[in-house]
Each structure stands twice: as C-alpha cells, then as structure tokens.
Amino acid sequence: MVTGPQSTPRSAKRMELDFPLGTDPVAIRRRVEALEHVLERAFTVPGINRKLGLDAVVGLVPIAGDLISGAMGLYLVWEARNLGMSKWQLxxxxxxxxxxxxxxAIPVAGDLFDFLFRSNSRNLKIIRKHLDKHHPHTRVIDA
Incomplete structure (x- = not known):
C-alpha cells in the first residue's frame, strides 16, 4: 500500500478544496461566502424569481427557528473575529x-422581515470590505 500524498483518494482532495478548514484569510473567505449563500440565497422562489435561503425557511419555525438562524449568523461574526476585525465592525x-x-421572531411579520432584511449578506459585505483592504490576495474575480 502506498502512503503519502499520492494515496489520498480523489474525492477527499476535492472535498478539501471545496471546503477549506484552515485559518488563513482565503479559507475564511470561502467559508463565509458559502455560508452566506446557504443562509440567504440557496433557493429561488418560483413566480417572483426572488432568492430565499435557510435563514428565512428555518425562521418559519416559531422562536426556535429564529434562534437557530441567529446562531448560524453569529458564526459569521466569529469568523470575522478570527480575521482580527475591529470591535466596531464586530x-x-x-x-x-x-x-x-x-x-x-414576530409571527408572520417576522417571516416577511426575514425575507427582506438579509443580515448575513450585510455582514458578508463588511467582511469582504475588510478582506479586500487587509488581505487583497483573497479576492476572487468572477467571470
């Protein structure tokens, strides 16, 4: 049996590249962008072509759903802290x-609010601004 880097299965390498677990700014940027996508823009609502994410869907469950989506949103703040962002930004x-x-958490009106106010997208914008200024090598240019 061969050991070393050549023996790593191809699927394991792919997973490692798709979801980096490092603490470097590039890995953090990829994680927060992926989480924001899942929380805010994972699905498209048919008929109105509006993006909807896990935050709004989980928020339909009274109280517990909003606490769960809030905890997932706080993960972005924790990653921002790991980047050394200022206390004001945090x-x-x-x-x-x-x-x-x-x-x-407000019944019915809160669900509409979740659909319109995207805190995770706002937080990603703050993180991206910090990364572009302090770690410009992490920037990815989309074609």
Whole structure:
C-alpha cells in the first residue's frame, strides 16, 4: 500500500478544496461566502424569481427557528473575529444578527422581515470590505 500524498483518494482532495478548514484569510473567505449563500440565497422562489435561503425557511419555525438562524449568523461574526476585525465592525455585525433575530421572531411579520432584511449578506459585505483592504490576495474575480 502506498502512503503519502499520492494515496489520498480523489474525492477527499476535492472535498478539501471545496471546503477549506484552515485559518488563513482565503479559507475564511470561502467559508463565509458559502455560508452566506446557504443562509440567504440557496433557493429561488418560483413566480417572483426572488432568492430565499435557510435563514428565512428555518425562521418559519416559531422562536426556535429564529434562534437557530441567529446562531448560524453569529458564526459569521466569529469568523470575522478570527480575521482580527475591529470591535466596531464586530459590534455592527452582531447588531445586524440581533436585529434580524429579534424582529424575525414576530409571527408572520417576522417571516416577511426575514425575507427582506438579509443580515448575513450585510455582514458578508463588511467582511469582504475588510478582506479586500487587509488581505487583497483573497479576492476572487468572477467571470
């Protein structure tokens, strides 16, 4: 049996490249972008062509759903902390998640609010701005 890097199955290499677990800025950028996509834009609502994510879907479950989506949103804040972002930026991101969680917990109106106010997209914008300024090598140009 061969050991070493050549013996790694092809599927394991692919998974490693698709979801990096490192603490470097490139890996963090890929993780937060993937999580934001799942939370805010994973599905398209037929008829209105509006993107919908797990945040709005899980938010349909009263109280517990909003707490779960809030916890997932706080993961973005934790990753931002790992990047060394300022306390002001972290406070702003935490306020976005808190505002989304509290107002999302209101029955019916909160579900509409979750559909319109995308705290995770706002937080990703803050993270991207920080990364583009302090770690420009992490920027990916989409064609």
């Amino acid at each position: 406070a702003r991101m935490t306020a976005n998640v808190g505002f989304d969680t509290v107002l999302g």
